[in-house]
Each structure stands twice: as structure tokens, then as C-alpha cells.
Amino acid sequence: MVPLTEDTPRLDVDGLLADPSTRIIVCCGAGGVGKTTTAAALGVRAAEVHGRRTVVLTIDPARRLAQSMGLSELDNTPRQVKGIDAENGGELHAMMLDMKRTFDEVVQQHTTPQRAAEIFANPFYQAMSSTFSGTQEYMAMEKLGQLRATDEWDLIVVDTPPSRSALDFLDAPARLSRFLDGRMLRLLLAPARSGKSMFSLVTASFGLFSRAVQKVLGAQLLTDLSGFVSALDSMFGGFRHRADETYRILQDPQTAFLLVAAPERDAVREAAYFAERLVAERMPLAGLVLNRMHGSTAGELSAARSEQAAAALAATGEQTMTADALLVHAALMRQAEREVRVAETFTDSFPAVPTVSVTAQPADVHDVDGLRTIGALLVRLGDEA
Amino acid sequence: MGEHVSSNWPARLHVVTGKGGTGKTTVAAALALGLAATGRRTLLVEVESRQGIAQLFEVEPLPYQELRIAQAPGGGEVRALAIDPEEALLEYLDMFYHLGAAGRALRKVGAIDFATTIAPGLRDVLLTGKVKEATTRSQDGKRVYDAVVLDAPPTGRIGRFLNVTAETAKLAKVGPIKNQSEGVSSLLRSPITAVHVVTLLEEMPVQETLDAIAELKALNISVGRIIVNNARPALLAGGKVTKAELKRGLAEAGLPTDPTTVNGLATEAKAYLTRRELEESLRGELAEAGQPVIELPLLPGGIDRAALDELASSLMRA
Numbered sequence: 197m198v199p200l201t202e203d204t205p206r207l208d209v210d211g212l213l214a215d216p217s218t219r220i221i222v223c224c225g226a227g228g229v230g231k232t233t234t235a236a237a238l239g240v241r242a243a244e245v246h247g248r249r250t251v252v253l254t255i256d257p258a259r260r261l262a263q264s265m266g267l268s269e270l271d272n273t274p275r276q277v278k279g280i281d282a283e284n285g286g287e288l289h290a291m292m293l294d295m296k297r298t299f300d301e302v303v304q305q306h307t308t309p310q311r312a313a314e315i316f317a318n319p320f321y322q323a324m325s326s327t328f329s330g331t332q333e334y335m336a337m338e339k340l341g342q343l344r345a346t347d348e349w350d351l352i353v354v355d356t357p358p359s360r361s362a363l364d365f366l367d368a369p370a371r372l373s374r375f376l377d378g379r380m381l382r383l384l385l386a387p388a389r390s391g392k393s394m395f396s397l398v399t400a401s402f403g404l405f406s407r408a409v410q411k412v413l414g415a416q417l418l419t420d421l422s423g424f425v426s427a428l429d430s431m432f433g434g435f436r437h438r439a440d441e442t443y444r445i446l447q448d449p450q451t452a453f454l455l456v457a458a459p460e461r462d463a464v465r466e467a468a469y470f471a472e473r474l475v476a477e478r479m480p481l482a483g484l485v486l487n488r489m490h491g492s493t494a495g496e497l498s499a500a501r502s503e504q505a506a507a508a509l510a511a512t513g514e515q516t517m518t519a520d521a522l523l524v525h526a527a528l529m530r531q532a533e534r535e536v537r538v539a540e541t542f543t544d545s546f547p548a549v550p551t552v553s554v555t556a557q558p559a560d561v562h563d564v565d566g567l568r569t570i571g572a573l574l575v576r577l578g579d580e581a
Numbered sequence: 582m583g584e585h586v587s588s589n590w591p592a593r594l595h596v597v598t599g600k601g602g603t604g605k606t607t608v609a610a611a612l613a614l615g616l617a618a619t620g621r622r623t624l625l626v627e628v629e630s631r632q633g634i635a636q637l638f639e640v641e642p643l644p645y646q647e648l649r650i651a652q653a654p655g656g657g658e659v660r661a662l663a664i665d666p667e668e669a670l671l672e673y674l675d676m677f678y679h680l681g682a683a684g685r686a687l688r689k690v691g692a693i694d695f696a697t698t699i700a701p702g703l704r705d706v707l708l709t710g711k712v713k714e715a716t717t718r719s720q721d722g723k724r725v726y727d728a729v730v731l732d733a734p735p736t737g738r739i740g741r742f743l744n745v746t747a748e749t750a751k752l753a754k755v756g757p758i759k760n761q762s763e764g765v766s767s768l769l770r771s772p773i774t775a776v777h778v779v780t781l782l783e784e785m786p787v788q789e790t791l792d793a794i795a796e797l798k799a800l801n802i803s804v805g806r807i808i809v810n811n812a813r814p815a816l817l818a819g820g821k822v823t824k825a826e827l828k829r830g831l832a833e834a835g836l837p838t839d840p841t842t843v844n845g846l847a848t849e850a851k852a853y854l855t856r857r858e859l860e861e862s863l864r865g866e867l868a869e870a871g872q873p874v875i876e877l878p879l880l881p882g883g884i885d886r887a888a889l890d891e892l893a894s895s896l897m898r899a
Binding site for chain 2: 226227228229256259458460461462463465492493494495496497501502505506508509512514515516517518519520521522523524525527528530531534558559560
């Protein structure tokens, strides 16, 4: 493995997992960087090596990975993962988020059964609970809050939703609770009255705006919205309170944010945005996991020298296997160099953030054994670098 | 370049999707450059507020304006546009309701953000509506763009993004939004449009590619090509690696034959073979989707303008 800059502190994953005061680990980063696999591997290691009663909350796992953990359906309940070594007294449970069901449960908790039935029947609620932008993020936070509140788990590992931007995870709950707070909705639904009493450009435009919305979307939508708002009326405080509560949990030192990235420009840039944001929000950033890094064990042999030798062998027409093996090696060396350069755009900006790089595996991980291997790579076992 | 090249990419609206991390923005940009090189006036559009195009071409963040971003040798050019849903809504309201200053006031109080957030699908209708407008726009009886390339949301969200009618029909039963979404819907289902899916030869992206194609076909949306990005050259055709032979080869090439080097190279070669076997079976799965497949080479130097041009010509040759 080609090391990153000498002075980049190494992320001590075992230390983090073993520490009883670590209660929540949030894995965040761009889509396609291996967040789910990282979260699952951390869960396996926490349970097996550190004997912790662990639950992994996944949002949208790959089918085969989900199956390997015994998650055959979205049922919103933690299920114990089979094949986990319990010698140290740990357990691993896993669950997949059911966004709609979580939302329904929140509604049920905050209102009477009759009101809840009204809300469930509203077409606006039906659309919003399954497609509202940010609902998935909000419900992931809600579920996290619920799991934490039971105090049943030593450690909760959360895999964040595949958002447009990793930052949505932090913003969506606030956006949704702002929306449900309904101030804007009320203005929208009662523009005529406010227009009479206060003559400002803003309220006047609201009347205009509401008429425009009515024209654009149709009156039915506003009627549905209105019904939705009055049905939700009793719950506004509850929603906001819960969103604030979860935000506070995230700021608590019992939580550790792990940025997950792959050595690609976009993914590393996203990790950098997220790091800035976590610092700004005073959220506990534990470190960066760089997945799918390439490296060579025959690193003394440079890419250029390998390519020259391969060309020379090719010219003789013999030893084609060695020539190809040298080309494979050269490509690997060049890829590793490029990856380190990309990763350094992060470590240069955040030199104090501890980092660990995980060697790319030849095949995808879809069983507990594979997760164990990733877990060992996360703590750099057998790595002398 | 002539008709032959153009006929490879007959659509006028090219929607490029793919799992996150597969390089769909790079491929979209390369496709736009390639189409421009065939003399087509091309617009490259992004809709996710990520400024991916600006970063790729190393220019300032794009405003809500169609700006020239590249000139192609054949006389064509690429303009780029980052569609912002708020701006699109204001533009839209202004077009139909002449909001003017009131619109700006609404933005100040956050109402526009609110409106694009409240109605699921409204945001997507505005974005796809703007894409349709650019695709069908004409001036003095001539089309403004010969080709539009859309760097679309990833495979996980592409069906919902493109299936605008269904999303808005849940909420808006009548009105201009409904009309607009119907216009978009028929454009996406016509031969003018092709949705191309970018993938890597890795399990998850291939799975998502197949899922997205099935989803789009079920929605009757025109699927174009599967574009395999970062394809590696086929080496070690014999499929076998032995340390003894490696050692002889290294000696012949005048390279060190110490155990570290020999074992290291053997391990790497075996990992390569494992990978290639997996890649072969993934190629097979992709072929079953029944769409034409193109492979773009992994470029060792990373992506700069020269690399984009190289990918562009690979795409046009395919």
C-alpha cells in the first residue's frame, strides 16, 4: 500500500469500536463509495472482536449483501445476523429502513387514532411519505433516534441514504420539520386575510403566489394540502422537537462521523464538503475511510520500468505471460499513484483528520466472511505500512 | 465527419444516467463534445446543482445561462447550462403570469424554495420542462440546438425523475403543470430521446444498470446504449500465471527475480484474472439487456480536456 502523506494521522478504527463511550457511528459520503459495506464491516468487527451488542441501520443495501446479513425484506425491525462469532459476547443485528412505515409510526405516536386515520387517507400524505425529497433522510434520523432511545444497543452503526448530496442528510430533517411547522403553508392557504391587514410587497406577492400556485397546480392540491395541514396541526411541535433532539444526539461526543470516500475526484470533493460542514456544525468527525485504494506488494518495481521491460519482451515475442503481468503491475502502480494524488486533495485541506485506506478487493463483498476481511483491512491488520 | 458518424447517435435528446461514481458526468461531457465534433450545435445540461460540468471543464460555476464551454474542431460547439429549479420556476411563472418583481420578493422570503420542495415531482417537472424547451426551441424557423445532452440523476432515481406525468398526476389533476408534464412525457417516449446508462464492470453498477433499463422500458421511455466506462485492456489471455515462468521472464527482461518481486507480480496477476473473470460474467449480464453496449477505455492519466476528446472520439466511432 502506498502510504498517504507521512504525517496524515491514521484512523484507529479498533480504538473507536472498542470505546464504550462510542454509541453511534454515522457513515456518510457520496453514492457508490461503499458506505453500506463499510457500515456492515464495522458492525461485524464491533460484535465479534469487541463484544459489543451492535445494530446496523442500512438504507438501501445491495441485494446480495442484504441477503447475506439475513435481511430479505424491509421490515423496519432489527434482525439478528447469523454466522457471527459470539465468543466475546457480542451480537450483530441489522435492519433496513422502511421509510413509509417509520413515517406512519411517527404520526401514530403524535396523534389520536382517528386523526392518524385521516392523515393516512390524505393523498398529500401518501405522496409525501413515499416521495417527499428529504423524507428518507428524515426517517433515517428518526429511526436512529428511536434506536438510541431504547438504550438497548451498545453501538448503532448508520449507513446514510444515497442522497443527491451527502449534505442532504444533515439538511433534510430541518427542511422537513420547517415544512411541517406549517408557517409557510398557513400563509399560502390564507393569503387573502393577511393581504388585507398588512400591505407589504411580501404579503401582496403571497396572494399572487398562492393564486399562481393554484393556477399551476390546481385547486385540488391546495384543498388536500389544507386538509393535511389541519390534520397535522396537533403534531407540529412534536415533529420539530424530535428533529431538534436527533440533531443534538448527532452533536454529542457519543457519536462519531466517519466520512467514506473512494479515490475519485467527486467522492473526495464530497467528503471535503461534508468535513467542512461537520466542523461548522460542531459535529464529531472521527475520520476518513478511503475505500478501494490500490497498492502493490512489488512496489520497488516502477511503472515505467515495467512498461519498458514488457515492451522489450513483447518485441521478442516470447514470455508473453510475464510481459502481461508487468503491464498489469504497471497499470496498478499508475492507478495507485493517481489515487494517492486524489486522496491528497482531502488530506491537504484537512491534515488533522485521521485517515485509513482500505485496499480494493478483486470481487465484491457479499457475505459475512467478506465483511470480516474488510473489517481487518479497516484496522490495517497484516499491514506493516 | 459525415452522415455515417451522425447516424450512430440518431437521437436529439441524450439523457445520460448511471450509478454514482461511474463517471456519468464525464461520459455526458464526452458525448456532447463528440456530437459537437460532428458539426452539431450541442447543449450540455446538468440538473443536480452539483456544478459537475464546471469542475470537469475547470471553469467558474455555471450560471442559469447557456454559455459556450467548448469549441469542437469540426465547427460545432458545446454550450452548457446548469438548471436551477428555483430559476426555472421563476422563469416559468414569469412566462405565464408575468410575476416580475413579485417573483423576486417571493424568492427573498424563501417561498420559491418552499414551492419546489412541497410538491413531489414539481421540481422534476420544472427541470425536465426546461430540458424539453431547450430541445425543441427554434429561432427564425431553425432549431437552436441539434443535440442536447442531459447529465441526469443517477440510476436509483432516474425512473421517478423521467416519469414526470405519474408523479404530478398524483397531485395536479389540471392546469399548466399537467400540460407541461404531458409534453415532457411524450418527448421522452419519442425517438427524439435516448436514455444511455453508464456503468463500470462492477457488480452494483451493473445490477443498477439492468434495474434502470427494466424500469425505463416498463415506462416506455426510449433506452439507448449501455456505456461501460473505465474498461481495462484484456491481458493474460492464457489465463494462467506460474511463478517459475514469471521468474524466467523477469530474468530475460533483466529485472530483479527476488521472491518479493515474483510473489508480488504473481499475486497481482492472479487478482487481475479473478477480476477479469468477474468482468466477463458482468459483460454477459449486460448483453442480455438487449441494448447496444459501448466500452470506453480507462485513461491512465485521469480526466482532462484531452482525455475528454479521446473519449468523445471513442463514442463517435462506436
